[in-house]
Amino acid sequence: xxxxxxxxxxxxxxxxxxxxxxxxxxxxxxxxxxxxxxxxxxxxxxxxxxxxxxxxxxxxxxxxxxxxxxxxxxxxxxxxxxxxxxxxxxxxxxxxxxxxxxxxxxxxxxxxxxxxxxxxxxxxxxxxxxxxxxxxxxxxxxxxxxxxxxxxxxxxxxxxxxxxxxxxxxxxxxxxxxxxxxxxxxxxxxxxxxxxxxxxxxxxxxxxxxxxxxxxxxxxxxxxxxxxxxxxxxxxxxxxxxxxxxxxxxxxxxxxxxxxxxxxxxxxxxxxxxxxxxxxxxxxxxxxxxxxxxxxxxxxxxxxxxxxxxxxxxxxxxxxxxxxxxxxxxxxxxxxxxxxxxxxxxx
Amino acid sequence: xxxxxxxxxxxxxxxxxxxxxxxxxxxxxxxxxxxxxxxxxxxxxxxxxxxxxxxxxxxxxxxxxxxxxxxxxxxxxxxxxxxxxxxx
Numbered sequence: 074x075x076x077x078x079x080x081x082x083x084x085x086x087x088x089x090x091x092x093x094x095x096x097x098x099x100x101x102x103x104x105x106x107x108x109x110x111x112x113x114x115x116x117x118x119x120x121x122x123x124x125x126x127x128x129x130x131x132x133x134x135x136x137x138x139x140x141x142x143x144x145x146x147x148x149x150x151x152x153x154x155x156x157x158x159x160x161x162x163x164x165x166x167x168x169x170x171x172x173x174x175x176x177x178x179x180x181x182x183x184x185x186x187x188x189x190x191x192x193x194x195x196x197x198x199x200x201x202x203x204x205x206x207x208x209x210x211x212x213x214x215x216x217x218x219x220x221x222x223x224x225x226x227x228x229x230x231x232x233x234x235x236x237x238x239x240x241x242x243x244x245x246x247x248x249x250x251x252x253x254x255x256x257x258x259x260x261x262x263x264x265x266x267x268x269x270x271x272x273x274x275x276x277x278x279x280x281x282x283x284x285x286x287x288x289x290x291x292x293x294x295x296x297x298x299x300x301x302x303x304x305x306x307x308x309x310x311x312x313x314x315x316x317x318x319x320x321x322x323x324x325x326x327x328x329x330x331x332x333x334x335x336x337x338x339x340x341x342x343x344x345x346x347x348x349x350x351x352x353x354x355x356x357x358x359x360x361x362x363x364x365x366x367x368x369x370x371x372x373x374x375x376x377x378x379x380x381x382x383x384x385x386x387x388x389x390x391x392x393x394x395x396x397x398x399x400x401x402x403x404x405x406x407x408x409x410x411x412x413x414x415x416x417x418x419x420x
Numbered sequence: 421x422x423x424x425x426x427x428x429x430x431x432x433x434x435x436x437x438x439x440x441x442x443x444x445x446x447x448x449x450x451x452x453x454x455x456x457x458x459x460x461x462x463x464x465x466x467x468x469x470x471x472x473x474x475x476x477x478x479x480x481x482x483x484x485x486x487x488x489x490x491x492x493x494x495x496x497x498x499x500x501x502x503x504x505x506x507x508x
Contacts, residue, residue, distance in 0.1 A: 127437050132451045135433045135444040168435065217449040242504065 078324075082288055083165055085222055085323040087111055090282065093342035096120060101344040101406060105131055105168040120281045130171040132218045134158065134317075137175060140219055141253040144177065147192035148185045151242050153178040153257045154228065154250070155267060162250035163289040170286070174211060174220040177256075180238045182209055183227035194221065206237070227267050230274045232366025233307045241267075245295025261294035269315040277311070277357035278318055278336035280346065289320045311361030344404040425497060426468040434462070445503070457482060461496050465506070471475045471497070 090108045093099045099108045106127055109119045119127075135365060137158050144363045145152060157172035164170045179185040181268030186209045190196065193323040194212040197220065203210045207228045230236035244263035259267060265287055272283035289301060296316075301311035320326035322339060335353040345353065379389065427434075427506070434443035439456040441463075454462050459476055460481050467489040470495060500506050 119438075124438070128440070128442050128453060131435050131437055131442040132444060135435060135442065136449055136451070138433075138445050139444075139449065168437070215449060218451070 077231055079292060081325075082292060082323045085325070086288075087320065089340075089342045094361050096196070097406075098343045099402075102280050102342060103171075104285065104342075106171055107164075110166055110169050110275045112115065124147060126171065127168065129218065131168050133172065134161065134168055134364075136217055136219055138251050138253055140175060140214060140217055140221065141251055141256050143192065143194075143214060144175075144189060144221060145255045147188045147194075148179060149188070150185075151182055151245060151257060152185075152255065153241060153245050153259060155224075155259060155264065156271070159250045159258050159264065160268070163293075170282075172219075174222050176208070176222050178224045178227065178238055178241055180225075180242065182223045186210075186212070189221070189223070222351055228274045229364060230270060230366075230370075231312065232310070232362055233270070235270070236306050241374075259292050262299045262338060264301050265291040265294055265299050266308065266312060268304060269303075269312055270306070270308050273308075273311045273315070273357075273361055277353065277361055278314070278331060278339065279353065281322070281339060281342060284315070284319050284322060287315060288323045291316075292321065305361070308361075310363060314361050333358075335360075344406060346403060374396060379415045422503070424468045424470055425465055425474070427462070427465045427500070428505050428507050432505055434466075436463075443503075450503075458496060461493065465497075465500070 086104075086107065090099060090104055090111050093104075093108070096105055096108060099105045105123055109123045109127060112119050125250075130391065141154065152179055154175065156176050157174065158167070161167040161170035161172065161343060177185075186196075189212050194214050195209040197213045198211050200210060208222040208224040211222050213220050225238060226235045227241070241259065241263065244260050245257035246260045260265070268283070268287045268290060272278075272280070272287070273331050275283075299316075300309065300312065303309045314329070315333055317326070317329035318332055318336060320340065321328040321332050328340065332339060335349065335356045338349055338371070354374045355371050358366070358374070359368070362370060380387070385393075391414060431446055432443050433446055434441055436459065439459055441454040441459040443452045443454070443462075445451070457478060460467075460477055462486075464474055464477050474493045474497070475486065475489045478484050478492060479486060482489075484492070497506065
């Protein structure tokens with residue numbers, strides 16, 4: 074990709090930010106700090122709460138190298154940093170891409186976690202939340218504003234097999250973003266696929282920040298190599314859908330069918346409505362996953378929609394369903410806020 | 421007093437956000453924030469400045485009385501020095 078292409082991509086990001094209905098929509102998309110920078114360039118005021126977040130993002134970014142040094146000193150073997158600062162460094166201003174933790178991939182996460190605890194890191198977070206997932210309990214260093222998450226594999230969509238730590242180590246390159254000796258990064262092709270799979274595992278084509286991250290990284294990779302890698306790692310369909318969305322949003326390509334239907338909120342830089350979220354949860358697996366896991370995931374979503382939450386009465390479930398229908402065209406966060414209001418839940 | 425004062429770059433990492441400065445102590449993970457007047461002094465201290473130059477910076481930027489500016493500068497550099505954030 075040329076310098077002109079890069080400028081064009083970031084101009085497209087700016088245009089999306091300018092088109093957003095409000096700061097709150099951009100916060101939902103994770104672009105609020107980019108928006109703050111944009112507003113400042115335009116001579117407009119930045120809300121105080123966003124200024125506070127800017128400071129926090131700066132503190133975290135400034136503190137990242139020291140935290141990584143402590144980690145590097147404590148852990149034997151390859152350490153690969155993904156997401157967070159590795160993506161932020163590719164933004165025009167790295168401080169506009171916030172992160173709360175440092176995600177590192179290691180070949181033996183249990184041994185690494187043990188070594189870090191012995192070095193003075195403290196485990197935080199409710200233990201039950203981290204059982205059987207792709208990383209161990211977060212680690213904190215003496216009040217440091219960043220946490221560390223030690224991964225034995227990347228987060229990957231259900232039904233697909235994530236690449237092993239050894240496969241990822243083969244794709245590691247010398248570190249460029251955070252200059253800490255002995256901490257590696259993934260090459261851009263592998264990093265782009267990992268980011269897409271990670272985003273898909275959370276919320277497919279939901280948040281613009283996920284797609285901006287992918288666009289920022291993939292512009293340094295060879296497109297054919299990325300597609301080949303996605304194929305090898307079993308996520309060719311989700312990569313194709315993601316790539317089309319990135320091209321439509323930032324490279325001037327025609328919107329894909331997904332972008333015109335269940336992900337249409339992206340081009341407007343607004344939060345999904347309740348209805349769009351339901352459609353996305355049902356449709357996305359069929360779009361991005363192979364037929365069998367896709368059908369299973371879609372069926373699970375539909376079943377989940379019809380079921381009560383744990384401990385929820387049928388009366389409460391009915392109330393939630395009625396509210397969802399009434400609020401179908403409202404932003405999901407407003408709907409959730411309404412349900413959370415005291416006295417609204419007829420449990 | 422004509423000695424040049426300078427921030428201890430071995431201890432601190434910092435960045436400017438708008439008219440403020442955010443800094444982190446590399447050894448203790450303590451973080452600091454300076455408002456716009458503190459940021460003006462911070463910028464001068466990053467390049468190296470005498471006490472008199474710092475006082476002049478505040479007077480020029482904020483139109484303070486010399487006594488008030490000197491008092492603010494003394495408090496600022498005293499606080500930084502107390503934590504080892506100025507080069508010895």
